[in-house]
Amino acid sequence: MKRYWKVAVLANIKDDSQPKPEGVPPDAFSDFDHIETIDSLRAAIETDGHKTVFIQADRELPFALRDHQPDICFNIAEGLGGDAREAQVPALLEMMGIPYTGSRVLTNGISLDKTLTKRIWRDRRLPVAPFQEFIVGDEPLRPELKYPLFVKPAREGTGMGVDTKAIVTKEKELRERAQYIINTYQQPALVEVFLPGREFTVGILGRADAKLYSRNPEWYEKDGFHRFPILELDMTRSVTPKVYSNASKSKEVGEEGAPGYFCPAVVEPELEKKLRYFALRAHQLLGALDISRTDIRLDEEGNPRLLEINTLPGLTPDYSDLCLQAKAEGIRYEDLILDILYLGASRWGMVAPRELPTPAKN
Ligand SMILES: Nc1ncnc2c1ncn2[C@@H]1O[C@H](COP(=O)(O)OP(=O)(O)O)[C@@H](O)[C@H]1O
Ligand SMILES: [Mg+2]
Numbered sequence: 001m002k003r004y005w006k007v008a009v010l011a012n013i014k015d016d017s018q019p020k021p022e023g024v025p026p027d028a029f030s031d032f033d034h035i036e037t038i039d040s041l042r043a044a045i046e047t048d049g050h051k052t053v054f055i056q057a058d059r060e061l062p063f064a065l066r067d068h069q070p071d072i073c074f075n076i077a078e079g080l081g082g083d084a085r086e087a088q089v090p091a092l093l094e095m096m097g098i099p100y101t102g103s104r105v106l107t108n109g110i111s112l113d114k115t116l117t118k119r120i121w122r123d124r125r126l127p128v129a130p131f132q133e134f135i136v137g138d139e140p141l142r143p144e145l146k147y148p149l150f151v152k153p154a155r156e157g158t159g160m161g162v163d164t165k166a167i168v169t170k171e172k173e174l175r176e177r178a179q180y181i182i183n184t185y186q187q188p189a190l191v192e193v194f195l196p197g198r199e200f201t202v203g204i205l206g207r208a209d210a211k212l213y214s215r216n217p218e219w220y221e222k223d224g225f226h227r228f229p230i231l232e233l234d235m236t237r238s239v240t241p242k243v244y245s246n247a248s249k250s251k252e253v254g255e256e257g258a259p260g261y262f263c264p265a266v267v268e269p270e271l272e273k274k275l276r277y278f279a280l281r282a283h284q285l286l287g288a289l290d291i292s293r294t295d296i297r298l299d300e301e302g303n304p305r306l307l308e309i310n311t312l313p314g315l316t317p318d319y320s321d322l323c324l325q326a327k328a329e330g331i332r333y334e335d336l337i338l339d340i341l342y343l344g345a346s347r348w349g350m351v352a353p354r355e356l357p358t359p360a361k362n
Contacts, residue, residue: 008068010075010100028160102311107288147194153185206224206290264328279292
């Protein structure tokens with residue numbers, strides 16, 4: 001079995017110096033990555049002897065893949081347009097028979113769609129706030145949706161389309177906001193009961209047989225999963241109090257107007273148990289693979305309600321929620337990235353169980 005691979009990092013890069021094309025929302029492409037994140041990923045992968053190449057996940061991707069012939073792709077690509085953009089690159093790689101990391105087509109397609117995701121969770125009794133999808137905007141509001149409500153695009157990420165105006169307190173505001181979302185983002189508006197409580201995000205790494213393929217088997221619990229320490233987002237001093245918006249996510253950690261990041265969050269053991277359990281079930285019910293991060297808020301009675309799952313969580317060191325969680329428990333960025341790579345590779349038969357050397361402890 002080949003020990004050193006050619007690893008292609010696939011991503012969509014944002015270039016803030018370029019003007020946005022006409023007709024796209026003001027916060028379009030916020031989920032794209034900066035080139036520095038790609039450099040960090042490549043450096044992490046190269047620490048274990050692999051060669052890396054970065055390939056932009058645009059319309060030239062099929063040709064670039066044919067030219068580069070990578071052994072495996074480290075996929076963080078958000079994709080371009082359509083109703084399931086995060087599934088585009090996995091679909092292409094499956095078609096070309098190229099191994100890649102993380103969740104596959106169906107999971108990435110569904111998890112981008114918050115309405116579909118919540119329908120699946122609700123069906124299996126995971127707690128979600130009452131919700132309704134507005135496709136035209138003037139649908140009659142269902143009686144269980146009591147004000148204040150929260151309106152967001154059904155298929156965006158990184159707080160796109162989300163600011164303090166997302167909270168609506170009466171019919172007129174609701175209709176205006178739903179119409180704004182539908183027109184600006186060209187997709188349905190998801191309307192939910194507003195959750196006024198604390199906000200957490202919970203990362204999951206691994207799967208049943210993770211210990212066999214990890215360089216760090218001690219990270220994984222008996223069931224094969226690693227639960228990262230819970231991260232609490234404190235919005236009180238953020239530019240958009242109450243909401244983890246696109247504007248607040250754009251701030252550096254610690255910068256004026258950024259949310260407070262607390263990890264591990266100070267929570268009662270019972271709540272902590274629930275948050276971890278829900279994040280794991282959320283991951284499993286969507287068929288997520290190896291890595292995910294689930295956002296959860298408390299309702300007015302303090303009960304957790306699942307907001308969404310990120311099956312392509314941001315991986316910018318010292319900035320992305322998942323990286324902050326790993327750091328809080330002393331997991332090095334390089335080790336996190338390599339475990340995602342090896343767990344992915346093992347599913348494509350590229351790693352023999354327990355073949356990998358465990359890293360020397362200093
Ligand atoms: N029902 C809700 N009640 C209160 N706040 C919400 C609700 N839904 C979303 N938010 C706020 O908006 C932010 C972004 O929403 P989320 O569903 O996580 O989408 P994304 O992170 O993909 O943009 C959340 O982190 C939270 O602060
Ligand atoms: Mg979120």
